[in-house]
Amino acid sequence: MDDHWLPALTALEREIVRYDDPPPTGASGLAILPGHRPVLLSAPHAVRHRRDGLWKREDEYTAAIVHWLHERLGVHALYPTHRIDPDPHDDDDQGAYKQAVRDLVQAHDIRLVLDVHGARGDRDFALALGSIYGETCAPYETAIIRAFEMEGFHTNSRASSLDRIAINPSRYAGGARRPTVTRFVWQQLGVPAMQIEINAxxxxxxRLPESYEALRGVAPDFRGDPARIRRVLSGLMRIVEAVTISPDIESEAG
Ligand SMILES: [Zn+2]
Known part of the structure; x- marks a missing residue:
């Protein structure tokens, strides 16, 4: 990985999303970026999203991460560019975001969908992997865990929580309760999918000044750990490589 990736991510985040602005008239408010790899990276909470009548904070930098991997590796990428209503995880599977997921999956050879989210910095994991307790991502779950283990994260660590991979923790199981992108992709489109929560x-x-947190004076100068951000990106790149060389398993999927 070259030296420019950190400022590149920040520049992207500044450029490609407007956390709290409504979409311009006539615009879909979605960035739909077809690629040439058999992986779709989705970031449905990249901006404010309306759930149960409340605007929820954006999952900062998830747009930048999926866009960067689209540019760098040629994965398919999808994220909202402006605040989104309804939340794709509270839409009865009827929202425009999930229809864009369906269109991408039906138009391209996509063997895995990773739904990328952000968790708060005080959680007890670096990464939480949600597959509804093993249901939605059986063909690739081991490879995904292995990819992050190769970057120094552990599923069974007594060391720092920031090196820990949590698998299907109760609040982040990928859609046991909510109509998530992960559940939609597996149950309705028959393609393996996993929800990945990344610690701040x-x-x-x-942190950008227009973020939900910064506007409320919560750690406005927050800076994550560059080494861990790099390890997460490298792990995601390993996953894309592993799926690219894997045989097409579509016929085995649900
Ligand atoms: Zn989220």
């Missing part, structure tokens, strides 16, 4: 320390390069 392993994701947020430099």
């Amino acid at each position: 320390w392993a994701r947020v390069v430099a």
Whole structure:
């Protein structure tokens, strides 16, 4: 990885999303970026999203991460560019975001969908992997865990929580309760999918002044750990490589 990736992520985050602005008239408010690899990276909470009548904070830098991997590796990428209503995880599977997921999956050879999210910095994991307790991502779950283990994260660590991979922790199981992108992709499209929650320390390069947190004076100068952000990106790149060389398993999927 070259030296420019940190400022590149910050520049991207500044350029490609407007956390709290409504989409311009006539615009879809979605960035739909087709690629040439068999992986779709989705970041549905990249901006404010309306759930149960409340605007929820954006998952900072998830847009920058999936966009960067689109540019660098040619994965398919999808994220909202402006605040989104309804939240794709509270839409009865009827929202425009999930329809864009469906269109991408039906138009391209996509064997894995990773739904990328952000968790708060005080959680007890670096990464939480949600597959509804093993249901949604059986063909690739081991490879995904292995990819992050190769970057120094551990599933069974008594060391720092910021090196820990939590698998299907109760609040982040990928859609046991909510109509998530992960559940939609597996149950309705028959393609393996996993929800990945990334701790703020392993994701947020430099908090932007217009973020939900900064506007409320919560750690406005927050900077994550560059080494961990790099390890997360490298792990995601390993996953893309592993899926690219894997045989097409579509016929075995649900
Ligand atoms: Zn989220």
